[in-house]
Amino acid sequence: MNLRNLSNNELLQETKKIVVKEREVLIEVLHHLKEVDHRKLYLEIGFPSLWAYMTIDLKFSEAAAQRRIEAMRAIRELPVLEEKISSGALSISNVAKIQTILRQDKKKTGQTTQTAEKLRLFESLEHKSQKEADFFLASEFPDALKIKESVKIKSETENELRLSVSNEFRKKLDLAKSLISHKNPNASLVETIEAALDILISKKDLAREPAQKANPQKKSSPEQSAKPAHQSLHSPPQPPLRRLKRLAIPAKVKREIWQNAKGQCEFATAHRRCESRYQLEVDHQMPVAFGGGNEIENLRLYCRDHNRYEARKATLL
Numbered sequence: 001m002n003l004r005n006l007s008n009n010e011l012l013q014e015t016k017k018i019v020v021k022e023r024e025v026l027i028e029v030l031h032h033l034k035e036v037d038h039r040k041l042y043l044e045i046g047f048p049s050l051w052a053y054m055t056i057d058l059k060f061s062e063a064a065a066q067r068r069i070e071a072m073r074a075i076r077e078l079p080v081l082e083e084k085i086s087s088g089a090l091s092i093s094n095v096a097k098i099q100t101i102l103r104q105d106k107k108k109t110g111q112t113t114q115t116a117e118k119l120r121l122f123e124s125l126e127h128k129s130q131k132e133a134d135f136f137l138a139s140e141f142p143d144a145l146k147i148k149e150s151v152k153i154k155s156e157t158e159n160e161l162r163l164s165v166s167n168e169f170r171k172k173l174d175l176a177k178s179l180i181s182h183k184n185p186n187a188s189l190v191e192t193i194e195a196a197l198d199i200l201i202s203k204k205d206l207a208r209e210p211a212q213k214a215n216p217q218k219k220s221s222p223e224q225s226a227k228p229a230h231q232s233l234h235s236p237p238q239p240p241l242r243r244l245k246r247l248a249i250p251a252k253v254k255r256e257i258w259q260n261a262k263g264q265c266e267f268a269t270a271h272r273r274c275e276s277r278y279q280l281e282v283d284h285q286m287p288v289a290f291g292g293g294n295e296i297e298n299l300r301l302y303c304r305d306h307n308r309y310e311a312r313k314a315t316l317l
């Protein structure tokens with residue numbers, strides 16, 4: 001169809017039709033995402049989360065992926081929202097705003113919002129612009145909106161970090177400042193936070209130990225060192241005859257695992273390695289229940305979701 005040949009009226013009508021179609025497709029996308037999430041398929045193909053799968057494989061922007069995930073979860077909980085989104089009464093941006101704020105509110109109060117109250121909030125944002133929605137939510141949740149955090153890129157070498165912190169946090173910051181005063185008597189806020197972060201990273205990021213401590217036998221590139229998800233050791237798992245005792249993995253071995261994995265999830269398929277740095281755990285390739293031990297060859301670094309995914313698979317064998 002050559003749009004130039006359409007009259008003004010026809011063009012406006014066509015535009016409206018296409019927009020309706022776009023919303024129908026959006027609902028389809030949300031249903032597909034719901035099913036992918038239900039089957040946890042993103043784990044199977046090497047992504048640590050639905051969000052990672054959507055931003056990397058489906059090429060959504062970070063914000064667009066997040067909006068769709070929030071809308072998908074909202075529809076899953078309250079199916080009545082589907083019609084409101086598909087009719088255009090409720091935008092997925094406003095749905096995402098409510099979902100985020102309810103999560104913050106739950107974190108703060110420890111209480112889940114009742115369904116009727118949730119529906120009232122969603123109804124209140126129908127046919128509202130983003131600005132109107134912000135205004136409404138600020139009046140409903142004055143405290144939740146105060147805990148905003150932001151990171152802005154100011155230049156190639158500078159970032160602006162904005163945080164709203166509690167009195168407790170301020171006290172900890174003052175204490176940290178006095179603790180480093182022997183080295184830096186007039187430490188700025190940035191220097192104090194950076195010193196605290198350095199201590200945390202040196203303690204928690206086991207992959208940052210000097211490279212010479214790593215096992216020279218092991219390959220060093222992330223791709224080469226990645227351990228295939230379905231690799232089985234020596235022999236197929238035998239059903240446990242008795243409950244085997246899980247022994248703590250020695251710190252030295254743990255450190256070596258972290259260094260070999262470069263502090264990233266080692267779950268890998270033929271096409272990609274997960275590489276998540278979030279919630280990493282040392283996993284037994286051959287489960288302890290099937291006689292797997294703490295030998296370095298039987299250990300690998302997985303993110304928590306891939307660790308659980310493998311554990312679920314092992315119990316289904």
Ligand SMILES: [Zn+2]
Nearest residue numbers: 265274303306
């Ligand atoms: Zn992973």
